[in-house]
Amino acid sequence: xxxxxxxxxxxxxxxxxxxxxxxxxxxxxxxxxxxxxxxxxxxxxxxxxxxxxxxxxxxxxxxxxxxxxxxxxxxxxxxxxxxxxxxxxxxxxxxxxxxxxxxxxxxxxxxxxxxxxxxxxxxxxxxxxxxxxxxxxxxxxxxxxxxxxxxxxxxxxxxxxxxxxxxxxxxxxxxxxxxxxxxxxxxxxxxxxxxxxxxxxxxxxxxxxxxxxxxxxxxxxxxxxxxxxxxxxxxxx
Numbered sequence: 001x002x003x004x005x006x007x008x009x010x011x012x013x014x015x016x017x018x019x020x021x022x023x024x025x026x027x028x029x030x031x032x033x034x035x036x037x038x039x040x041x042x043x044x045x046x047x048x049x050x051x052x053x054x055x056x057x058x059x060x061x062x063x064x065x066x067x068x069x070x071x072x073x074x075x076x077x078x079x080x081x082x083x084x085x086x087x088x089x090x091x092x093x094x095x096x097x098x099x100x101x102x103x104x105x106x107x108x109x110x111x112x113x114x115x116x117x118x119x120x121x122x123x124x125x126x127x128x129x130x131x132x133x134x135x136x137x138x139x140x141x142x143x144x145x146x147x148x149x150x151x152x153x154x155x156x157x158x159x160x161x162x163x164x165x166x167x168x169x170x171x172x173x174x175x176x177x178x179x180x181x182x183x184x185x186x187x188x189x190x191x192x193x194x195x196x197x198x199x200x201x202x203x204x205x206x207x208x209x210x211x212x213x214x215x216x217x218x219x220x221x222x223x224x225x226x227x228x229x230x231x232x233x234x235x236x237x
Contacts, residue, residue, distance in 0.1 A: 004069040007087060009046055011190050014180045026052035028171060029105060031131055032231040033057055040124065041197040043109030047073030054083040060103065061086040099124055107132040111152050113160055113213040125234040133157050135226040141179065142195035143206040154228035167233040178223040187203040187211050187219050
């Protein structure tokens with residue numbers, strides 16, 4: 001399970017603010033939504049996607065277990081005068097059994113191939129489950145090409161959905177979501193956070209090779225995220 005610390009929140013919000021990743025991802029997801037929908041962003045983290053999706057639907061519920069991440073979401077919502085977002089601090093298995101939304105979004109969260117996971121997620125949806133997963137490409141940020149946040153990839157999800165006979169459609173995309181850093185040392189600290197098996201010298205050398213100097217004096221670690229968005233029909237839809 002992933003937990004947020006102060007640096008993790010700072011880095012992630014800096015990356016989201018620097019790029020248009022979440023605005024463009026929300027546009028893709030909104031193709032499967034209606035203005036009257038209630039939507040749950042499950043495993044929302046610091047809520048970048050919750051905020052980006054709020055204008056497209058009637059109500060967003062943001063769910064995460066981490067209090068620090070949800071505090072960051074509340075602060076960002078206040079700063080940006082965002083539409084009201086309902087926030088629930090809870091682990092996914094602890095949601096009330098009668099929890100129900102028109103659509104549920106899982107963005108780089110959980111594993112559909114875990115036993116019982118897909119059925120539980122579908123039970124939360126009146127109409128549609130929307131799942132965003134990596135295509136399985138190597139990371140540009142971790143020196144090894146692999147991070148400690150390894151998730152299933154899109155071909156595994158597609159195979160599961162076909163095996164279960166579920167109706168779904170999908171689209172793939174590649175969007176930039178790199179990491180700004182205040183210095184090369186800050187970039188190296190981020191690399192070690194993302195890939196904790198990496199030593200301090202390895203991380204600094206990788207930062208020196210990969211980081212670009214920005215006009216404002218900061219550094220930037222480029223990182224193209226290749227992913228698939230699955231739109232899965234709930235059984236009762």
